[in-house]
Amino acid sequence: MNNFIIKRVQIEGGFLDGLELTLSEGLNAIIGARGTGKSSFIELIRYCLNVQGHTSESNTKALSHAKAVLKDGQVTVTLSDGKEDYFFTRNSESDFQMNLPKNMKAPMIFSQTEVETIGLLSSGRLKLIDNFIENIDEYSKKELTLIAKINTISEQLSLLTDKANDFETKIHPLKDLTKKLSQLEIEEKKISEISEISSNKSNELKELGEKYSKQNLKIKYLENFINNENIWLNDLKTNIQRIPTVPTWSNEKDENPVNDLIVKRNEFSKDITSLLNKYEMQYSDTLKIINEYKQELEIISKKGQELRSEVDKLQEGAGEITRNCQNVRNEITNLEYIGVLLNETNLNILELQKERNSLINNLEDVRSERSNLRLKICDYLSNELAPKIKVSIKISHQLDEYKQVLTNSFKGSGIQYNDIVNIIAEEILPRELVNIIEGNNINELVEYTGISKDRAIRIISALKTHTGDIITVLLEDEILFKLSDGQKWKNLKELSTGQRCTLILPIILEHKDTILVIDQPEDHIDNAFIVDTLISSILKRKNEGQVIVTTHNANIPVLGKAEIVAQLASNGNRGFINVEGRLNKHNVVNAISNIMEGGEEAFKNRADFYGI
Incomplete structure (x- = not known):
């Protein structure tokens, strides 16, 4: 009791x-x-x-x-x-x-x-059942914690996906440029065969071009690294300076109990500052290396210009072809580097998706465990209150919250969404919908909903920034109460007061x-x-x-x-x-x-x- x-x-x-x-x-x-x-x-x-x-x-x-x-x-x-x-x-x-x-x-x-x-209210019936379950609020607390983590990862995924799409757009010309270079190299080869001298100088110029491209790639890689390191160092410096204020110790008779901790903290802060200073020296050395590479690049460029001038004199018109070849090679090198960044971004996306999937599985487990407890309560009540009263449950049956999330996501998009909200909510589970959105699976959305491709593209675009809300939305259980009049079971809404x-x-x-x-x-x-x-x-x-x-x-x-x-x-x-x-x-x-x-x-x- x-x-x-x-x-x-x-x-x-x-x-x-x-x-x-x-x-x-x-x-x-x-x-x-x-x-x-x-x-x-x-x-x-x-x-x-x-x-x-x-x-x-x-x-x-x-x-x-x-x-x-x-x-x-x-x-x-x-x-x-x-x-x-x-x-x-x-x-x-x-x-x-x-x-x-x-x-x-x-x-x-x-x-x-x-x-x-x-x-009469779904929420009222659910509350009556939940009041039987001990510590029912703990499930909501677990839900909120998991949802916060999932939403954070979903926001990161949205940013990385936009970044990956941008990279893909930029490297789109790579195939055509590679084809163009092959054609230019054929012309370049014909010209180089005119004269042995021209050929030797053209080969030397080609080697210089390749060397220039490699050197330029090193510089871009190091500059990208330095920029990231600079952000990290600034964050560290800012955080190390945020020393928390120590409350005034009002008991003058006793020694402040945190004095030792404050001394240790200050020593620790000095140690970190010292380490940061040492690292900054190494950081400065890297900047010097970049400058040295740039100087070498200038030498290569100058030498290349001289060779190009000589080749031009040997073979009128050859210089323009050679320059075109080099320009195309430089463009290809830059796009290949963007391809490297794209691969890294896609790897990060896969890791975050894996982490989020694990959290979503945990969220579904929490909700499933709560639903199973509700099911046991419904079975218990049906048994205790038989033969006049029957209590049952439809797990994950309520779609109102899902529809509201979709409605909020479409607002301001210019899409007529009244009909599509109902179709999506009734045909596609939230997790499946997010997979369609993030995978840009237009044909799958068309197959589920029967809408046009053009409309599917617009819908996916409108929902991309709302995946966190969609994937964590709660499809609440529906509790059903029925009363027997001796001949048939009547739903609660059919009953008199x-x-x-x-x-x-x-x-x-x-x-x-x-x-x-x-x-x-x-x-x-x-x-x-x-x-x-x-x-x-x-x-x-x-x-x-x-x-x-x-x-x-x-x-x-x-x-x-x-x-x-x-x-x-x-x-x-x-x-x-x-x-x-x-x-x-x-x-x-x-x-x-x-x-x-x-x-x-x-x-x-x-x-x-x-x-x-």
Whole structure:
């Protein structure tokens, strides 16, 4: 059993000013005529303990209700685990500051409207199931951590993919240039055969050209390396200068406990600075090497110019062909270097994709584990509530969040997306869609969706910067509640308000080891259900968690064997406790008999019939 109970509720100020009620571990029934403050009592408990409503709308209404009733007063709720009491106090202006005890499950509080409507929303049904699962919030925390990492990698992948595409565009002419060089070299060879001298000088010029290209490649490689090193060194210098401020030690009698650490840190900082200075000397040496290479390149270039001039004199027109050959060779060398950078970028992309895939697998495992727990809860509830109620799950069935991510991604793109959002969400899983986007698989997208190639190209382009959001989007589970009318199963949305309550209340009461607070659960349901099902659920829950209900129906406190019954009354300006105590007290019996339906004779008949 959950050791925690709401032991006492005290209200000062507002409509229920002066109300103080001590509650028991079992069933506590709050009775009274309409307008005496029963619902207000429930909402003040919710407000004091900062228990959120089950929808944003109900949460807003509950907050407004509590503040209106409390006015400038305050409410105090005492929680107890049997050994220690925990006090929570809140007024209409204060924010909730305290946390519930770590080993305590938050109370489940339902207004009358929430009981009637919670099952209509997918999120409401899911919340009812998740409340059965211990530490369910840990799954969300794991999700958020993994999603943050995946999004970071996806952003890096997007940048690297753009970089790789740029490189591919730049090296596109390489094939044509290679072909052009082959043709020019044929012409160059013909000219060189005219004269042995011309041939020798042309060969020498060709060697110089190759030497020039190699030397130029070395310089570009070293300059690229130096630029990266310069960024790295600047980052290191900036970070080493960000020495954290040491808070002032206010205890003058004792030595600052971090003095030794500060000394070590300063020594460490000096060591790093010294190492950086040494490295910068090596860095300067590299710059000198680059300058030496450039000087050598100038010598090669000058010598090449001289040779070219000589060859031109020997063979009119040969110089132009030779120059064209050299220019093409230089272009090819530069593009080959870009090809090297492209290969490195593609390797980085593969490594990041591998890392991201691992994180996505972990994310899917977390979600799958949570879905399996939900499945077990659904099977348990179907078994416990048979043959009238069936609870089932469709795993990863909700597409609303996926569609919203796609819609947000298309906004501002100029694409008509209303139809394509639904088609993509229903036909392509998020992970498959990202593979299509990053692989630029236009034909695959056309095959899945039946759209034109041109539209597929535009869609892939629009989604490229949103892969992180797409690949981590949650396809939430769908929980289904069904009620048997004796002949067929009916979905919850087909049911009347009373039938919905008939279905929802037993599920709520199956929550064990937690405090349940329910406002008027009997509204819209008949006495047969109250006696056959609701009372049975309440009695089955005895010793497994505290229940606090407000009610107009005598069957609930009488047949449910309430341990505490409190009758609220009102003088029009203020609600107050008129009677409180156990069922065997004469004034409690009178309160039930006089206020609740059926009167004293009905109470005696119930008591005799059920042996109370």
